[in-house]
Amino acid sequence: MKDNVNKISWWRTSFGEDVVDNIVRSVRNECISMGSVTAQFEGQLAQALDVPYVVTTTSGSMALLMAMMAVGIKPGDEVIVPNRTWIATAHAPMLLGAKVILVDVLADRSVMDVSQIEEKITSKTKAIIPVALNGRAVDMDEVWKIAKKHGLHVVEDAAQALFCRYAGNLSSRHMGTESEMGCFSFSMAKLLPTGQGGFVATKHKDVYDKLKRIRTHGVDDVINCTFFDMGFNFRFTDVQSSIGQIQLERIKQRIAQIQAIYAKYELALKGIGFLKLIPVNVAAGEIPIYAEVLCKEREKLIAFLAAQGIQTRPFYPDLNTAKHLGATGRFPNAEVFGSQGLVLPCGPDQPLENIDRVIECLKLFGKKD
Numbered sequence: 458m459k460d461n462v463n464k465i466s467w468w469r470t471s472f473g474e475d476v477v478d479n480i481v482r483s484v485r486n487e488c489i490s491m492g493s494v495t496a497q498f499e500g501q502l503a504q505a506l507d508v509p510y511v512v513t514t515t516s517g518s519m520a521l522l523m524a525m526m527a528v529g530i531k532p533g534d535e536v537i538v539p540n541r542t543w544i545a546t547a548h549a550p551m552l553l554g555a556k557v558i559l560v561d562v563l564a565d566r567s568v569m570d571v572s573q574i575e576e577k578i579t580s581k582t583k584a585i586i587p588v589a590l591n592g593r594a595v596d597m598d599e600v601w602k603i604a605k606k607h608g609l610h611v612v613e614d615a616a617q618a619l620f621c622r623y624a625g626n627l628s629s630r631h632m633g634t635e636s637e638m639g640c641f642s643f644s645m646a647k648l649l650p651t652g653q654g655g656f657v658a659t660k661h662k663d664v665y666d667k668l669k670r671i672r673t674h675g676v677d678d679v680i681n682c683t684f685f686d687m688g689f690n691f692r693f694t695d696v697q698s699s700i701g702q703i704q705l706e707r708i709k710q711r712i713a714q715i716q717a718i719y720a721k722y723e724l725a726l727k728g729i730g731f732l733k734l735i736p737v738n739v740a741a742g743e744i745p746i747y748a749e750v751l752c753k754e755r756e757k758l759i760a761f762l763a764a765q766g767i768q769t770r771p772f773y774p775d776l777n778t779a780k781h782l783g784a785t786g787r788f789p790n791a792e793v794f795g796s797q798g799l800v801l802p803c804g805p806d807q808p809l810e811n812i813d814r815v816i817e818c819l820k821l822f823g824k825k826d
Contacts, residue, residue, distance in 0.1 A: 463766065464766040464767075464768070465766060465767045465768060465802050465807075465811045465814065465815065466768050466802065466804075467768040467769050467770045467800055467801070467802050467803070467804075468645075468646045468770075468800075468802075468803060468804040468807075469802075469803075469804035469805075469806045469807040469808075469811075470645065470646075470650055470804050470805055470806050471806040472700065472703075473703075475703050476699075476700055476703045476704070479699040479700070479702060479703050480696055480699045480700065482699070483695050483696055483698075483699040484696070488695035488696075488699075489694065489695060489696060490692070490694055490695065491513075491692040491693050491694055491695065492695050493695070494695035494698045494699055494702075495513055495693050495694065495695050495697075495698040497698070497702070498513065498698035498701050498702055498705075499511040499512070499513055499656070501702065501705055502656060502658075502701075502705070503658070505620070505705065505708075506620075506631045506633075506634055506658055507630075507631065507634065508631075508634045508658045508659065508660055509659075509660060509662075509665075510658070510659050510660070510661075510662070510664075510665035511656050511657070511658050512656060512657045512659075512665065512668040512669055512672060513654065513655070513656040513693035513698070514654070514655055514656060514657070514672055514691045514692070514693055515653065515654060515655070515691055515692070515693065516642065516643075516644065516653050516654060516655045517545065517614075517616040517640060517641060517642025517643070517644060517647075517654075517655035518545035518548070518549065518642075518655070519655060519691050520616075520640035520641065520642070520655040520656055520657045521545060521546060521549035521586070521612070521614060521640045522549040522552060522553075522691075523657060523668055523671050523672065523691060524549070524612045524638045524640055524657055524668075525549045525550050525552075525553055525555070525584070525612070526553065526671050526687065526688075527638065527657075527664055527667050527668055527671060528583070528584055528610040528612065528637065528638075529583075530550050530553045530554075530555045530583055530584065531553060531554060531555070532553070532554030532555070533554065533555070533556075533581060534550070534553075534554075534555040534556070534581060534582075534583040534584075535555060535556045535557075535558050535579060535581040535582045535583060536550040536555050536556070536557055536558065536582075536583060536584045536585070536586060537558045537559075537560060537574060537577055537578070537582065537584070537585045537586070538550075538557050538558070538559060538560075538586050538588075538776070539559070539560055539561075539562055539568065539569035539570075539586075539587070539588050539590075539791075540559045540560065540561055540562060540775050540776050540777055540784075540788045540791040541562045541567045541568075541588075541590060541775060541776075541791045541794055541795070542588040542590060542614060542776065543616070543773060544773075544776060544779060545616075546586055546588055546614050546776075547776055547779070547782055549586075550584070550586075551781075551782070555583070556581075556783075557776075557782055557784075558577045558582070559776055559777055559782070559784050559786070559788065560573040560574060560577055561573060561788040561789065561790050561791050562788075562790050562791050562794065563790060564790045564793075565735075565736065566593050566735070566736065567590050567591070567593070567735060567749075567791070567794045567798070568587070568588065568589065568590055568593045568594070568595045569587050569588065569595050569600075570790070571587075571595065571596045571599045571600055571603070574600070574603050575603055575607075578603075578607055578609075582607065582609060583609065583610060584609055584610040584611070584612060585600060585603070585604055585609055585610070585611050585612075586611075586612050586613070586614050587600050587611070587613055587614070588613075588614040588616075588617075589613065589614070589615050589617060589618035589621060589632045589633070590617055591617050591735075591737060591745060591746060591747050591749055592617060592618045592621040592632075592737060592743045592744040592745055592746060593618075593737060593738070593743055594621070594622075594623050594624045594632060594738070594741070594742075594743060597613075597623060597635065597636070601635075601636070610637055611636040611637055612636065612637060612638045612639075612640065613632065613633045613636045613638070613639040613640065614640055615632050615633030615639045615640060615641050616640060616641055616642035616644075616647070616655070617642070617647070617746060617747075618632040618633060618641075618743075618744070619633075619641050619642075619647065619648045619649055619744075620648065620708065620712065620744060621742060621743050621744045622741070622742025622743070623635070623742070624738060624741040624742065624743070633658055634658055634660070635660075637659065637661065637664065638657050638658065638659045638664060638668075639657070639658045639659070640655065640656075640657055641655055641656050641657075641658065642654075642655045643655055643656070643697070643701060646746075646747075646804070647746065648708070648711060648712070648715070648744070648746050648805065649701060649704045649705060649708065649711075650700075650704065651697040651698070651700040651701045651704070652697060652700065653697075654693055654697050654701070656693075667686060670685050670686045670688055671686060671687070671688040671689075671691065672688065672690075672691040672692055673688060673690065673691075673692060674688045674689060674690065675687055675688035676688070710805075711805035711806075712744055712805075714805050714806070714807070715744060715745060715746055715803070715804075715805055716739060716744070716745070717809060718748060718803050718804075718807060718809065718812055719737065719739065719745040719748060719803075720739075721809065721812045721813070721816070722734060722748050722750075722801065722812065722816070725816040725819070726750065726819075729819055729820060729823055730823070731752060731753070731754065731758075731822075731823055732750045732751070732752050732819065733750060733751040733752075734748075734749070734750055735749040735750060735751060735794075735798070746803070746805075747800045747803055748800060748801040748802070748803040749772075749798060749799070749800055749801075750798075750799050750800075750801060751793065751794070751797040751798060751799070752797055752799050753797055755771060755796070755797055755798075755799050758799065758819075758822055759771065759799070761818075761822050762815070762818055762819075762822070765818045767802060767814070767815055767818060768802065769799055769800060769801055769802070770799070770800040771798065771799055771800075772794060772795055772797075772798030772799065772800070773795075774795055775788060775791045775792060775794075775795040777791075778795075801815060802815050
């Protein structure tokens with residue numbers, strides 16, 4: 458690689474001077490820990506998602522743990538999770554002593570194969586955690602039907618699906634807002650980053666009250682407190698909220714750039730036979746925050762692009778490869794995604810000319826043999 462070739466990172470997001478100004482404003486007003494700015498930010502998020510209640514916390518992982526605590530997950534319970542997701546989805550119930558039961562994903566979309574859920578339900582099953590991986594909708598109508606039939610809780614892992622919309626009967630609703638709780642992430646490689654952070658959205662006042670107590674050691678008021686529930690210090694901060702407020706103001710532009718990047722890849726990859734774009738249904742309201750492809754020669758492609766100054770990111774492993782989960786059975790669809798999946802350069806502040814250069818290099822890789 459020539460030294461004068463600019464490097465392209467797999468993900469790009471930026472923070473402008475308006476973010477800095479908002480942070481400074483909070484600091485000058487002595488808004489550092491969780492306080493008025495966080496309350497304001499929660500209200501803005503709730504309004505944007507058309508839900509009555511939002512509870513911010515330290516990460517999307519913590520949002521999942523708080524949700525599991527709120528529905529009463531305990532040792533001996535079982536929680537159904539898809540085999541393709543970040544391992545936080547499994548760790549949240551496991552930290553409370555529950556056993557994670559894995560189901561495979563669909564062959565063409567890396568989301569839970571809902572048709573496999575009922576065969577995994579036992580007398581110990583307490584909850585289902587569908588995951589909207591890369592903004593892709595799970596068949597939630599069927600999930601809710603199964604949950605109602607068996608008396609199960611449904612907590613959506615919508616960490617990668619902020620502002621995505623359900624396909625099907627609830628096309629006008631945001632993902633993560635129609636189940637008992639939806640869990641979201643503010644980490645750096647997300648649509649709305651604050652460095653770290655996350656939140657739980659819910660339509661239920663009793664759940665909201667319980668989540669707020671869980672976030673602060675199980676109390677309603679830290680000054681005149683009564684110990685109601687088990688909890689811990691899971692609080693967000695006003696400094697992080699100051700970052701989030703500005704990112705929320707930019708959300709339409711950020712979504713538009715992500716969609717433009719996906720459209721470029723979608724068009725170009727039709728003529729690149731060794732790559733298969735993993736589809737995202739943009740027309741139905743899904744937002745492809747990552748540019749995900751399948752490549753049988755993944756490791757060779759990663760090395761080739763790296764030599765051109767282009768960073769990519771292989772998919773994380775399937776959950777059943779984590780020995781501490783104690784998973785059994787085969788997951789043939791997930792195995793394809795886990796072994797061939799790759800994220801190409803993307804992100805809401807990734808210049809389109811970078812995408813053009815990536816595409817040129819992909820074509821070059823296809824001609825090398």
